[in-house]
Each structure stands twice: as C-alpha cells, then as structure tokens.
Amino acid sequence: xxxxxxxTQDITxxxxxxxxxxxxxxGLATVWxxxxxxxxxxCENADPDVRRxxxxxxxxxxxxxxxxxxxxxxxxxxxxxxxxxxxxxTSIGIPIADGRLLLGTWQGLYLWxxxxxxxxxxxxxxxxxx
Amino acid sequence: xxxxxxxTQDITxxxxxxxxxxxxxxGLATVWxxxxxxxxxxCENADPDVRRxxxxxxxxxxxxxxxxxxxxxxxxxxxxxxxxxxxxxTSIGIPIADGRLLLGTWQGLYLWxxxxxxxxxxxxxxxxxx
Amino acid sequence: xxxxxxxTQDITxxxxxxxxxxxxxxGLATVWxxxxxxxxxxCENADPDVRRxxxxxxxxxxxxxxxxxxxxxxxxxxxxxxxxxxxxxTSIGIPIADGRLLLGTWQGLYLWxxxxxxxxxxxxxxxxxx
Numbered sequence: 001x002x003x004x005x006x007x008t009q010d011i012t013x014x015x016x017x018x019x020x021x022x023x024x025x026x027g028l029a030t031v032w033x034x035x036x037x038x039x040x041x042x043c044e045n046a047d048p049d050v051r052r053x054x055x056x057x058x059x060x061x062x063x064x065x066x067x068x069x070x071x072x073x074x075x076x077x078x079x080x081x082x083x084x085x086x087x088x089x090t091s092i093g094i095p096i097a098d099g100r101l102l103l104g105t106w107q108g109l110y111l112w113x114x115x116x117x118x119x120x121x122x123x124x125x126x127x128x129x130x
Numbered sequence: 131x132x133x134x135x136x137x138t139q140d141i142t143x144x145x146x147x148x149x150x151x152x153x154x155x156x157g158l159a160t161v162w163x164x165x166x167x168x169x170x171x172x173c174e175n176a177d178p179d180v181r182r183x184x185x186x187x188x189x190x191x192x193x194x195x196x197x198x199x200x201x202x203x204x205x206x207x208x209x210x211x212x213x214x215x216x217x218x219x220t221s222i223g224i225p226i227a228d229g230r231l232l233l234g235t236w237q238g239l240y241l242w243x244x245x246x247x248x249x250x251x252x253x254x255x256x257x258x259x260x
Numbered sequence: 261x262x263x264x265x266x267x268t269q270d271i272t273x274x275x276x277x278x279x280x281x282x283x284x285x286x287g288l289a290t291v292w293x294x295x296x297x298x299x300x301x302x303c304e305n306a307d308p309d310v311r312r313x314x315x316x317x318x319x320x321x322x323x324x325x326x327x328x329x330x331x332x333x334x335x336x337x338x339x340x341x342x343x344x345x346x347x348x349x350t351s352i353g354i355p356i357a358d359g360r361l362l363l364g365t366w367q368g369l370y371l372w373x374x375x376x377x378x379x380x381x382x383x384x385x386x387x388x389x390x
Contacts, residue, residue: 034364
C-alpha cells in the first residue's frame with residue numbers, strides 16, 4: 001500500500017473486501033502492519049477535521065527534531081515516527097458477524113503514515129472463524 | 131451498556147460471564163468497543179486512586195477546549211475524547227484457560243467513557259477456542 | 261520472565277519458539293502480559309538508541325513523582341508505570357505464516373518493564389490456527 005507521507009488513509013474497504021473473500025461468517029479479523037514508523041488506528045470517519053486535529057495533537061506531543069532524541073541519522077521525523085507508532089496500534093482485532101466487519105457507525109480503520117515522505121507499507125489481515 | 135459520563139467502569143465480570151456461557155475452555159476472548167469517543171483499558175483493580183490518577187493525567191495531557199482543535203461542533207470534550215480513544219484501546223485480546231479469562235491478580239478490564247455526558251456504549255466479545 | 265528494572269527486553273525469540281512448538285502453520289499468536297505496570301511493544305530492532313529515546317520520551321511525558329498523582333504508596337514510579345502501561349499494549353496479536361511470526365524486517369517484540377526495580381513478569385502466548 002502506497003502512502004503520500006505523513007497522514008491517515010482509510011483502509012476499511014480493503015480489509016472488508018479481504019473478510020468478504022474469506023467466506024468467514026462469524027469470527028475475528030486481525031489487522032497487522034509490518035512497520036515501526038507507521039501504525040493503525042480506529043477513528044471517527046465522518047469529519048476529516050478529526051484526523052487533522054489528531055495529526056496536530058500528535059505533532060505537538062512528539063515534535064519532529066526534539067533535542068531529546070539521539071536516534072537522528074534517518075531524519076528529524078524518524079524517531080517521532082517510532083514514538084507515534086508505540087503510542088498507537090500495530091495490531092487490531094475486529095469482530096466479524098454475518099460476513100462483515102462489526103464496526104460502529106462512526107468507526108473507520110486507518111493506516112497512519114508517520115514519516116514525512118511517501119512509503120510503501122505492508123498490511124496482513126488474519127481471518128479466523130467459520 | 132450505560133455510562134454516567136467521563137470515567138471508568140469495571141466490565142471484567144460481564145466479559146467473564148460471556149466467556150463462561152460460551153463453553154470455550156482454552157482460547158481467546160477479543161473485546162471490541164463500537165465507538166471512537168470511549169475505549170477499553172486493562173488497569174490495576176485494587177486502589178480506585180489509580181483510575182483517578184489516570185483520569186487526571188489524561189485530562190492534563192489532552193485538555194478539553196484545547197485551542198489546537200478545529201473539530202469543536204460537538205463540544206469541548208469531543209475531540210479530546212477521540213484523542214484519548216486513539217491513545218488507548220478499542221480492541222483487547224485476552225487469553226482463556228480452563229474456561230476463565232487469564233487475568234493477572236491485579237488486572238481489571240474497564241470501559242473508559244471519555245465524553246463528559248452519559249452515553250450508551252456497545253461492546254462485542256468474540257470468543258474463539260475449544 | 262525476570263526483568264532488571266525499568267527498560268525493554270527483546271522477547272521475539274521466546275514467542276517465536278512457542279509458535280514453532282505449537283505446530284500451527286497459519287494463524288494468530290496473541291501475546292498477553294499479566295501485569296499493569298509492565299507492557300508489550302513492537303519496536304524497531306536495529307538501533308538500541310530507538311529504545312533509549314522511547315524511554316527518554318516516556319520518562320518526560322509521565323515523570324516519576326508527579327505531584328498530580330495521589331496513588332503514591334508504592335513509590336514514585338508506580339503510578340507512572342500504570343500510565344505507561346495504559347498508553348502502550350497489554351495484548352498484541354501477531355500473524356503466523358508458514359509456522360513463523362510474520363514480523364516486518366525491523367520489527368521486534370519487547371517486554372517493557374516500567375518499574376524501576378527488578379520484577380518477575382508473566383506472559384501468555386495463545387496460538388490459534390492450523
């Protein structure tokens with residue numbers, strides 16, 4: 001999956017399609033991201049300002065170029081990306097009912113790219129059930 | 131499940147009952163909350179001051195009415211509730227052994243309401259095993 | 261598992277061995293830590309400075325002896341340990357493919373001891389699949 005640098009992208013439909021193709025009716029879909037500078041999040045999917053505000057909040061909480069950090073060889077945004085990943089999710093288990101992800105009305109699943117530059121990111125969905 | 135506004139409530143017994151009713155002896159119980167302004171947490175269950183202090187810490191970390199936020203139409207506590215949810219858990223997978231949740235002595239499972247007003251919150255428990 | 265006080269230790273191989281012994285080829289390994297003052301994290305496994313910087317960041321974010329905290333009977337580092345646990349993971353579900361943990365190249369699984377003194381910590385790995 002290609003990202004365009006720091007920010008979130010909705011991957012709910014991609015994961016829903018994998019669940020649909022699996023033919024599992026009831027069970028669990030566990031989403032995994034194979035990286036330590038990008039993460040997963042469940043977030044409100046109606047108003048894009050919510051993701052904007054999340055980005056603003058986390059950027060203030062974990063500022064790029066913080067003098068605290070020693071690991072700076074890969075850029076000012078690299079160590080903050082690791083911190084952001086640790087404070088959010090690498091793995092999320094979502095229930096499946098009637099062959100669909102059992103998400104709340106306002107829940108979307110997002111890939112959160114924490115590096116400022118574009119990256120390719122790999123995600124695995126493990127579907128368990130019957 | 132009804133909440134009384136911002137704060138935590140112990141849902142360990144509710145989830146334990148669902149696991150007991152499932153007749154699964156060994157496996158995994160994945161707890162899911164269907165919202166983006168309330169979350170789940172595993173926390174020390176002995177001294178209520180621990181949850182009080184967690185609430186105080188998170189209230190200071192993510193202050194209501196922060197001028198940083200643009201998404202304010204639903205109230206001063208709404209965007210902070212989304213941030214608190216993203217920094218905690220929407221999904222928790224707990225092992226089951228001998229038909230019981232394999233919790234540590236001091237571990238309790240809590241629903242954390244992040245909105246200041248009372249809400250109804252939906253939780254799904256997916257039990258997998260044999 | 262014995263810790264030497266605050267800091268991280270790589271438990272990737274321990275969990276990989278349990279998965280290997282289970283004979284499960286494809287499925288999910290859910291790692292659970294039975295405590296509320298130590299947690300789990302997926303982190304970059306190449307440069308030890310990344311974990312050093314994470315420790316520095318979290319120590320600044322959740323300072324020991326913070327006057328905000330009421331729950332202080334067990335020491336200045338106890339309530340911060342609970343906060344650190346809530347902000348990171350108690351449960352992580354990792355996919356299994358071909359009998360192995362499907363980790364990204366730079367992903368390691370760490371036990372994060374948040375108390376300053378050494379502790380014994382219990383971890384359970386639930387392996388599901390076939």
